[in-house]
Amino acid sequence: MKVKKIILTIAAVSSMGFAANALNVANADGVPSVVAGQSGLPSMDVVDVASYQGNLSVDDFKAMKAAGIKGVIVKLTESTNYTNPFARTQVNNARAAGMKVSAYHFARYQSADAARNEANYFADVAYNLGFSSSDLMVNDVEDNNMVAHNVSGNSKVFNDQLHSRGFSDTGLYTYTNYNMDRSFMPNNRIWMASYPYEPSSSRLWNTQYGMWQWTSNAHVNGVSGTFDMSIDYSGMASVDSGYRYVPSAGGWRWVENGQLYTGFRMYMGTYYWFENGVRSDNAWHEAWGNWYYTGSDGRAVQGHQKIDGQDLYFGDDGSFALRSSGYIYDRSSQNGGYRWYENGHLFTGFRFYMGTFYWFVDGVRQNAGWRSAWGMKYYTDDTGRALQGVQKIDGTYYNFGNDNSYYERGGYIFDGSSQNGGYRWYNDGKLFTGFRYYMGTYYWFVDGVRQNAGWRHAWGMTYYTDANGRAVQGVQTIDGKTYNFGTDNTYYLR
Structure with missing residues (x-):
């Protein structure tokens, strides 16, 4: 450059007002x-x-x-x-x-x-x-x-x-x-x-x-x-x-500290997304825990936008982040390109959709499998729908109720067996052995089959079930002998 006439003396002045030292600045022709x-x-x-x-x-x-x-x-x-x-x-x-x-x-x-x-x-x-x-x-x-x-x-x-x-x-x-x-x-x-x-x-x-x-x-x-x-x-x-x-890349690219850059950068008043330095158009992008969309001009969109036939909202405060919820077409590789979003974030958990509950993991619908939510167990079938009623899963019967609650509750399940009119007692999908409270009293089951007259041992006590399978109370005569089973609904032999 043409810097001339730069002849200065810079003095460092002490607190007493005297020059502590001096640095001379040279003329551009004499440096x-x-x-x-x-x-x-x-x-x-x-x-x-x-x-x-x-x-x-x-x-x-x-x-x-x-x-x-x-x-x-x-x-x-x-x-x-x-x-x-x-x-x-x-x-x-x-x-x-x-x-x-x-x-x-x-x-x-x-x-x-x-x-x-x-x-x-x-x-x-x-x-x-x-x-x-x-x-x-x-x-x-x-x-x-x-x-x-x-x-x-x-x-x-x-x-x-x-x-x-x-x-x-x-x-x-x-x-x-x-x-x-x-x-x-x-x-x-x-x-x-x-x-x-x-x-x-x-x-x-x-x-x-x-x-x-x-x-x-x-x-x-x-x-x-x-x-x-x-x-x-x-x-x-x-x-x-x-x-x-x-x-080396054959064209214009976004460079960050000398490297081809992937991510958002503010440019010409808005955000653009770059993949290895190349501007990305008509695409979804995740950054800072949110989702964004760049249009055909590469610019991150704001406000209400119709994208792939969907009405979506990206806010109007200069943040550009997706706010919408629901099944959104983001061209992912699963679910035909759809994923479930909740307030702009990919969702994990149950959501009610098309008349039943579906389970999503990072927005992706999950098909056949067990799910845990709200302290209960559920099962979604190979179409992703939460099951109801009695279902046979991997050879085991489960009861998911018929009241639109969908959770697994065990109990007396019709599995077509040759005993108890085709019913057996299941607990967590397994044939149960032991007492279960049912229809106002306790019944004893062995491999899910109700047992009738006989002695039973449970919780360190002795019990007796009658010819109808019900645990007895009070004073009872069994095989010519008298026994006392109490009258306080505990049923055990005194």
């Missing part, structure tokens, strides 16, 4: 020569190039990358009548070397209209060179002829115009004693230039800004020429994120 990779220096995260570096090759940029330089900022334009003749080669070769590539414009405007025109000129060239709306676009403000012509207001106009042209990531380059109000630009998007005579990694300047250009006299082994170098505090020009042209 010391440094080499990329040299120890004890501020980081060389970003290099900026212009026409005087000429046709830098892919190998040149690879050498820079090997030296630890991550980003390249290419001068594209100046005023409204100059385009860097080497810009296309520099941009394409830096991309081919796998570096993050940004752009800058050298400003000359002295009015709001001129600022707007320069921004448009910059934007036109940038789009023509393949820059996307998420790439960093920097306004280089250092011409002193602009100061007397409302440089601050005009620079804001320039920045706003870039935004209106679709560029969401904009920055401002200037130097520390340039006379302008920079408040329209966040500090993390300001690129500040100042060159110390003795640059040191233990004495960093301008850390309140996004990036600091600390030398204009850097060399890279294996590459001809000298370069401006910057330490990138915020990652604004060295962290490779956003919509990028990725040669």
